Amino acid sequence: MSESKRFIVSSSPHVGSTLFTQRIMIHVCIALTFCMIAGTVLYGFYSLFLVLLAVLSAVGAEALYCVIRKKPLTIWDASAIVTGMIVGLNLPPTAPFYLPIVGSVFAIMLVKMLFGGLGKNFANPAATARVFLLLAWTTKMTAFINPLDYAGGNVSAGDFFSFRFIVDFANKANYVTGATPLAGIKADAIAGLGSTEVNLLDLLLGNVGGSIGEVCAIAIILGAIYLIVLKIIDWKIPAVYLTSCALFTLIFYKNGWNYILPNLLSGGILFGAVFMLTDYASSPNTRWGVIIYSAGAGLITMLIRRFGGMNEGVSFAILLMNLLVPLIDKACRPKPFGYKKPPKKKKGVEA
Amino acid sequence: MRLKTFKFGIHPKDMKELSHDCKFEEMPTGEKVYIPLAQHLGTPASACVEVGDYVKVGTKIGEASSYVSCNVHSSVSGIVEGFVLRENAMGKRIRHVCIANDGKYEEDFLPPLENPTREELVARCKECGLAGMGGATFPTHVKLENKNPIKALIINGSECEPYITTDYRLMIDKSQEVLEGIRYLAKAIGAPEIWIGIEANKDDAIEEMLRVTAGDNSIKVFALKTKYPQGGEKQLIYALAHQKVPAGGLPSDLGFIVLNISTALAMYEACALGKPLFSRYMTVSGKGINRPANIWVRFGVPFVEIVDYLGYRDDVQKVISGGPMMGVSLHSFMPVVTKGSSALLLLIEEEIRAVDPTTCINCARCANVCPMGLMPMMTDALVLKNMIKEIKPYNPLSCIECGCCAYVCPAKRPLVQSQRLAKKLIRERKL
Numbered sequence: 001m002s003e004s005k006r007f008i009v010s011s012s013p014h015v016g017s018t019l020f021t022q023r024i025m026i027h028v029c030i031a032l033t034f035c036m037i038a039g040t041v042l043y044g045f046y047s048l049f050l051v052l053l054a055v056l057s058a059v060g061a062e063a064l065y066c067v068i069r070k071k072p073l074t075i076w077d078a079s080a081i082v083t084g085m086i087v088g089l090n091l092p093p094t095a096p097f098y099l100p101i102v103g104s105v106f107a108i109m110l111v112k113m114l115f116g117g118l119g120k121n122f123a124n125p126a127a128t129a130r131v132f133l134l135l136a137w138t139t140k141m142t143a144f145i146n147p148l149d150y151a152g153g154n155v156s157a158g159d160f161f162s163f164r165f166i167v168d169f170a171n172k173a174n175y176v177t178g179a180t181p182l183a184g185i186k187a188d189a190i191a192g193l194g195s196t197e198v199n200l201l202d203l204l205l206g207n208v209g210g211s212i213g214e215v216c217a218i219a220i221i222l223g224a225i226y227l228i229v230l231k232i233i234d235w236k237i238p239a240v241y242l243t244s245c246a247l248f249t250l251i252f253y254k255n256g257w258n259y260i261l262p263n264l265l266s267g268g269i270l271f272g273a274v275f276m277l278t279d280y281a282s283s284p285n286t287r288w289g290v291i292i293y294s295a296g297a298g299l300i301t302m303l304i305r306r307f308g309g310m311n312e313g314v315s316f317a318i319l320l321m322n323l324l325v326p327l328i329d330k331a332c333r334p335k336p337f338g339y340k341k342p343p344k345k346k347k348g349v350e351a
Numbered sequence: 352m353r354l355k356t357f358k359f360g361i362h363p364k365d366m367k368e369l370s371h372d373c374k375f376e377e378m379p380t381g382e383k384v385y386i387p388l389a390q391h392l393g394t395p396a397s398a399c400v401e402v403g404d405y406v407k408v409g410t411k412i413g414e415a416s417s418y419v420s421c422n423v424h425s426s427v428s429g430i431v432e433g434f435v436l437r438e439n440a441m442g443k444r445i446r447h448v449c450i451a452n453d454g455k456y457e458e459d460f461l462p463p464l465e466n467p468t469r470e471e472l473v474a475r476c477k478e479c480g481l482a483g484m485g486g487a488t489f490p491t492h493v494k495l496e497n498k499n500p501i502k503a504l505i506i507n508g509s510e511c512e513p514y515i516t517t518d519y520r521l522m523i524d525k526s527q528e529v530l531e532g533i534r535y536l537a538k539a540i541g542a543p544e545i546w547i548g549i550e551a552n553k554d555d556a557i558e559e560m561l562r563v564t565a566g567d568n569s570i571k572v573f574a575l576k577t578k579y580p581q582g583g584e585k586q587l588i589y590a591l592a593h594q595k596v597p598a599g600g601l602p603s604d605l606g607f608i609v610l611n612i613s614t615a616l617a618m619y620e621a622c623a624l625g626k627p628l629f630s631r632y633m634t635v636s637g638k639g640i641n642r643p644a645n646i647w648v649r650f651g652v653p654f655v656e657i658v659d660y661l662g663y664r665d666d667v668q669k670v671i672s673g674g675p676m677m678g679v680s681l682h683s684f685m686p687v688v689t690k691g692s693s694a695l696l697l698l699i700e701e702e703i704r705a706v707d708p709t710t711c712i713n714c715a716r717c718a719n720v721c722p723m724g725l726m727p728m729m730t731d732a733l734v735l736k737n738m739i740k741e742i743k744p745y746n747p748l749s750c751i752e753c754g755c756c757a758y759v760c761p762a763k764r765p766l767v768q769s770q771r772l773a774k775k776l777i778r779e780r781k782l
Binding site for chain 1: 361363364513585589595596597598600667668669670671675676677678679680681682683696698702703704705706709710711712713714715718719722723724725726728729744745746749752754757758759760761762763765767768771
């Protein structure tokens with residue numbers, strides 16, 4: 001008999017899954033690492049530097065916020081790392097070093113922490129930061145270059161490690177500023193052509209101009225498989241989003257089927273579908289809500305890509321749908337098991 | 352055979368390997384037993400013995416005080432020493448009848464029933480104080496006496512809670528008795544069909560039940576998918592009949608009555624042997640117990656005697672009466688075995704979730720696993736803000752408190768507690 005023993009007393013259930021918030025965030029970081037590696041290989045060491053800078057500023061911004069507001073330090077849940085990585089991967093490889101800092105601080109301070117921190121942000125912090133940077137530094141955010149020319153054998157260690165963009169990248173012959181495939185697709189679509197000239201293999205490997213994390217479709221798909229197998233993200237969001245994008249490509253473009261794969265594999269659609277649209281806090285919590293949200297994002301993306309003034313519309317689409325999430329969730333509130341419609345009230349009785 | 356199941360739910364580690372091979376053993380009874388007068392749902396029984404009375408095993412010591420109440424019987428023979436206030440598993444101080452055990456176990460049983468009629472069976476069930484022995488302890492005679500026409504009696508052999516192996520052992524070791532009990536129950540409610548649902552991880556039990564029921568066309572044995580909460584009444588009916596019990600309604604509205612294996616065995620003992628309900632089979636398990644076991648134990652035996660008998664480790668962190676998903680955690684070993692004690696679990700640190708809750712990350716895992724189609728994260732957020740009126744559309748009253756939401760929550764928020772709080776506040780404020 002041991003009367004003095006202390007046992008934990010709590011409400012049921014007494015057992016739980018081993019998946020914790022921190023672990024989820026680390027899994028997402030691992031999935032993002034695929035894209036980070038791909039980006040580094042494609043565009044050189046400076047890309048990695050940009051992403052790490054974004055991560056450091058994001059974590060620093062959150063720590064600073066906690067210190068200023070005298071709140072418990074929340075950086076250990078690793079969510080700031082995820083936000084920082086996504087901000088960094090959304091930058092073009094030529095971005096000046098202050099862009100990741102401004103972007104991350106904006107994402108963490110304004111979008112995340114001011115609205116209550118983890119899980120309370122009304123919109124995806126990284127998407128908001130990207131849109132902010134895009135509007136504030138439009139030319140710098142769209143200064144894309146072609147990847148290092150591995151096939152031509154012109155890549156030296158010096159090229160790979162050079163911090164060339166800080167100084168002057170235009171002087172180096174190897175780094176030709178390049179148009180993204182999106183620009184080509186858009187031009188073809190506006191010209192009313194029934195097909196577009198894009199090398200799909202290049203799109204898969206990422207041998208094109210674009211943002212650091214977005215270009216290599218294979219890396220993104222690997223990350224997506226990792227997250228879906230571990231059930232970190234809801235597979236329905238990318239699936240419905242991609243289907244919706246494909247469907248609206250079919251509708252909006254002349255001979256739409258020729259545009260489906262070029263559209264899906266270029267630009268930020270894949271990256272957005274896997275890492276940004278699936279953000280927990282800013283995606284719906286209801287089963288049907290998730291489907292409406294992803295389908296709606298697909299519609300807006302394709303509207304902007306086909307008819308809008310910009311080549312890319314993914315972050316705008318994500319942001320717009322984020323703002324609709326509370327409404328969608330309210331409309332899609334699930335009926336409880338065994339729910340029966342209450343008998344209709346007669347008019348006039350209610351008052 | 353395609354496994355029958357319900358929608359959503361979770362797959363917790365079942366941990367049944369700790370005790371599923373342990374045959375039942377009789378737990379020795381100590382010098383005194385403390386039998387609570389409230390062992391069931393509904394009003395407590397009123398004592399019908401006086402201090403100093405000599406009672407035998409099976410002597411009625413508490414009389415059902417209303418319709419939804421149960422008789423209580425002595426589990427030992429000896430002198431009634433008095434009425435004491437003791438804490439029950441819920442932490443409430445209630446009256447227990449203290450009986451000094453004289454060790455003779457003289458029996459005071461009822462005569463066995465031969466070819467009983469429906470009314471006799473219900474009367475016997477009431478007299479013997481049967482209550483649902485899965486944990487909710489709803490008086491069985493109330494279920495048997497319902498007025499709706501019954502399509503089928505559903506026997507719940509799913510035992511979906513982790514750790515517990517009582518019903519599994521009963522289906523294997525006492526299959527004949529269980530089957531007889533099931534037949535008595537079916538006769539008592541006038542059910543033309545009997546469906547027995549057993550989770551697929553208990554394949555020996557399925558085989559054994561198929562063997563003993565072979566040749567009887569009115570009994571069907573179904574294999575159910577191993578998923579929690581497969582044994583929830585509404586989930587079980589949905590799995591077997593694909594019908595949804597209306598919110599706020601009872602299974603009998605659809606023509607079903609759900610009873611579990613232990614209750615069937617108690618019915619057999621009450622009718623064929625005349626034994627009132629004074630003992631039960633239970634599982635004692637968890638990594639904190641030295642020797643996990645399935646035991647036969649008399650009511651009123653304090654848990655401390657059981658754990659001393661089987662031995663336990665020093666680093667036990669949590670003691671649970673019932674299963675780990677829906678059971679009640681105890682702060683001491685003082686509560687006693689009652690009609691609803693399906694298990695006693697002693698868990699150590701690696702088995703429990705003893706981390707502080709962090710902020711909700713809105714991942715929607717809770718809503719995605721909820722078998723009742725609720726949104727626990729909304730109830731949690733609103734109840735903490737005291738916005739009780741706004742909770743209503745999220746239907747916390749439909750919650751069956753199965754614990755799936757809190758199990759999967761990566762922030763480890765006490766979502767079930769919030770649901771309970773919301774229910775209580777809604778009822779109190781009559782919203």
